[in-house]
Amino acid sequence: MIEKERMHPFEEYQARITRRGFFGKMAQGIGVAALGSMMNPIPSLGSTTSVTAPLGNSLGLPHFVPKAKRVIYLFQNGAPSHVDLFDYKPTLRKWHGKQIPDSLTEGKRFSTMTGKQTARPVIAEISNFKQRGQSGAWVSDFMPETAKIADELCFIKSMHTESVNHAPAITFFLTGSEQPGRPTIGSWLTYGLGSTAKDLPDFVAMTSRDKEASCGQIFYDYYWGSGFLPTKFQGVKFRGGGDPVLYLKNPEGMSRPMRRKMLDDMRALNEINLQEYGDPEISTRITQYEMSYKMQMSVPDLTDFSDEPQHILNMYGPDVHRKGSFAFNCLMARRLAERDVRFIQCMHAGWDQHKNLNYQLKIQCQDTDAPSAALVKDLKQRGMLEDTLVIWGGEFGRTPFLQGNIEDTRNWGRDHHPYAFTLWMAGAGVKPGISYGATDEFGFNVAEKPVHVHDFQATVMHLLGIDHEQFTFKHQGRRYRLTDVHGHVVKNILT
């Protein structure tokens, strides 16, 4: 009998845990779910998520009853000009052509395009503003349809951020950090709250741009990326042309019934392997292949608008039939929402009017105004607005002063402006028909009730029943969360 040396303490300790059955102590049973694809979510000893919520899944989420079941984020890539669209500032007209007060711009960071520009004349809004509906919200005439539904919307006029360029600013809105590498909101939510969509991905991203392709912003796939979360929570990009999902169609010569039988045989063979190897991952794979088969039906079904009544199609405008347009994507968003897809991210580019404000902004609004409003109306008519959160906004605002040469009236522009801008939300849990916060008389800085990007993120989480401070993921030794180490829920816009 070999006299065993004292066991390494860790080993001894682990032995006791394992002998007692690892799973008895864990909130999450492992069972059939993914041997091979097991990742971090198993809470380490000493969980940091609140486990008191009776609603809680294995991560303890949601923390409380959510108002929203799903989110549609209409992201306006390139940064819409708040002073021309939503933030009415009579002072701009009075000061038109005059140098903006130094006190506002002194010491502030700007992009290099106007960073060293010493001439900074104020430019009045190129549109006309009116107060709308019962709420009296200010909306310019560039957005007539949005104006008509102003009473449904909650305008946050006091948004602010730090980034002065697109990629970092967009990444900041979507992940909480300017550098890519962290999960996006959609990934956090699908990871945290689990799957609801049947036969469809839970997080879908769609992109579109103005026909004029007026600016260089592009869409990086990390805008819907899963960062350090397991890759299955990545957003699935539905493409503008061809099959919405890559590789959806069977090859030529392979019919659907043939595919069905092939999958049946694969299943039979895989089951033989499962018996021999006992690996639950095989089971998961069988399921995933089945899902792929279902998606081959559910996705084309999704994109086939022939079941939409004409008056609905009309509401979204003539572009609705053009695949890859914003209008098309908005209708898709409603259809995805109906099928319980949790997070739908529609990104539309072309708002970056550095040189073409006078003519391009109006066109941009024509492309987006009706579809955005139609989406809200459509959801409302179906009783879905009460549990769907709709968000509309860009990554920052635009300068109240001119970029360029005031003499060159054809090429007026506004540069990137992080210090104040407008975003609207509608639907689940959000007070309709209000404007929250305010900017100074130039629309330059926030004057009342600032809402930082992190505050916005905290609020979105809140609407989905999540306490943003308690929903973390441990990576590289740190408990990351969407809101980094910041963010306060904006309580006064909640119902």
Place this chain on the structure above:
Amino acid sequence: MICWYSLMCFGLTNCGTGMPDEVQLAYQDLPDKVDFNFHVRPILSDRCFACHGPDENARESGLRLDQEEAIFANIPDQEIFAVVADHPEKSELIHRILSDDPKLVMPTPESNLSLTTEEKAILIKWIEQGAEWKNHWAFDAPVKVEVSEVKDTGWPRNEIDYFVLDKLESLELTPSEEADKETLIRRLSFDLNGLPPTPEEIKAFTEDTSDKAYEKVVDRLLASTAYGERWAWEWLDVARYADTNGFQGDPTRKMWPWRDWVIQAFNENLPYDEFTVMQLAGDLKPSPTTEDILATAFNRNHTYNGEGGRIPEETRVENVLDRVETTGTAWLGLTLNCARCHDHKYDALTQKEYYQFYDYFNQTSEEGLGYNGMIAPVLDMSPVEDQREVAELQKFVYALAEKVETAELEKFPREDGLPASESSAAEGLEGVASYALTYEPADRTSYFLGQLGNFFKDKDPAYFGLINELRAAKSRRDRRAAENLQVMVMDELKYPRKTYVLQKGSYDNPQMGEQILSNVPAFLPPLPGNIENNRLALAQWLVSDEQPLTARVTVNRYWQAFFGNGLVKTIEDFGVQGALPTHPELLDWLAVDFQESGWNLKALLKKIAMSATYRQSSKVTNELLEVDPENKYLARATRMRLPSWMIRDQALYVSGLLVDSIGGQPVKPYQPEGIWEEATFGKIKYEQDHGDALYRRSLYTFWRRISGPTFLFDNSSRQVCNVKMLNTNTPLHALTTLNDITYTEAARVMAEKVITAKTDDNDRLVYAFEWATSRRPSSNELTILKNRLNDLRTEFAEDKAEARKITSIGEYRVNQELDKVEYAAYAVLSSLLLNLDETITRQ
């Protein structure tokens, strides 16, 4: 066991609840002796250090628990001690963690952190047993102990097995039986070469009954050139390699010669220390060769932000930060990135030390300017005549730049040594034009020159003329240079840049009062004296004998490739927040052995492959599933899906399409239409290659950073350094391997091969099955396939048009002599076989 519980309740203030029942219960289950490194520090780190750790700025109540002196000292200005050795009842720490009072309990409710009953018990017992303090396990040099003694002395084949078996025996587990030969050769072939074995190779192995049969296979695979290609992929993930810059227009770069060097380095078994030194500091070696310099492209693989409106210095700084952090992850397994903005919250790394490390990488001549994929410093690998042409054009640029400089001395008078932007005459300038003047004329990009020129076009036509000439010359030179093969590499400035701590990690907020000079963190061995302290010294320090981390981190990462997880699960973090090694003595043994062998990577991989641990079957029993679902204790081999690139390579190889050709320019295989166009608003079109280029190993696929190759899944995005294996399972993967033309073409070409090689159904099915799975089918399996085959024949016979379609997929020529119905039926069968779980999983 002394019941301090009762002691505590007699006569002490703050007598709270004593040891609660559940803690008492947990206490009983603890091991006899609690270990500081393995039980205690992980708790302190994860739950306490955020407020009581190395970060001075976040420290509450002046209490720190991360240092030995501090934890036993009294709390500043009070007669309270956090920890009193042997006396939990006198230790404030214990009172706090057991407290019911939300104002006193630690961790605080606001922190959202808490301790389990186990953890509380551990802390109590630790103090009872003398509160022993140890240095963090990973920061002490590894020690090669004698291999453990085991009961089943017949099982171990090499040192690895003794350690593994010892642990299993202590857990009362037994190793799995050895896998059969077909499984073994298949596993080895994928693990070492990224390709499946051929039926001939399988046959040779199964029929070789000699003792050396297995070893022969291992040696053959290690010697194959496919070895270098396989391991290059893994290194490219670490190196964040891509073929484009990654921002806005996503310009293309030409870094592939470095990738070829990597393949060669692996194939020639370049010692890992030399591999390290060449890549981090090849340019600083005495008399560096072209290879030495080419290797340094490693640290230029990061993204490059040339977006309009971005600030060049910000780009430059981001790149330096990336080099620091990539180096930290790949060699030290430390999360240096946390110390960019503040002292590390867990490891004893100060922000100042971060910037000392940063100083090593802050001396490159890269300025953050420019937009294309060939930002200086570059290594021009074109033929000499091509290089000469560029040099000529550059000479012309310099000549014109001198003229501009002379003109500017007059136009923008300023103090000696200052740039033109400092002149009072430069005050009226706007925007980019003003920026341009902060650079010397020769360094201004043509964009900067254009902006500058625009400003002066009407105001000073003569000056404008000069600027415009310079701009034109620069553009000409750049255009010509873009045709050359220029690889971005590292260099070292003659006059060093001054480094300062960047407050909050912000490029524009340096702490000017104190210049920071290169150094290594204090908790690691110091640099040797009497050396020139530069990047070369750093590289050599990383692979020095005294370095406790590098060998462990490296061994661990390669271990992951064979077992799905490292011995330390947190491949990127060996700090106090990282996972503990499951087999600490084994890890150390391998680390020391790796160093002693001369950092011989092939020897390390061979040792792993030759072990009994590796050769086990991957079958999962119910017991193992319950006791060890992650296979931490290695009572079986790990069964894991192949990386998606291997799945593609397999399909090409099995069908006979794979073109065996090492290295060269990246290629553009099949990709669904419009992917690049959509991502770039039509500006960049995907121009697919034809012929052989379609069938190269996935390693050579052109990687556009903003939109990676679509046939991949579960892959690193190459935005940043990645060291973890990813393994998930979604329906989108299924769609890829079922419907991507790469696979459907491979399936029909495989069908051709199958039909041509054998004549009757049985033989054909067995042949196809064997190619796909490396084994022969059972009679059950064969029956399923036969039935399917007959069914397909009938279906295709009824619709020959469909048969024609499915057998003409892809650009590869179609064998017109084959009967279409047969061909189609086998094409579908081949696709089926290529999609079996067994085929795409490494068993």
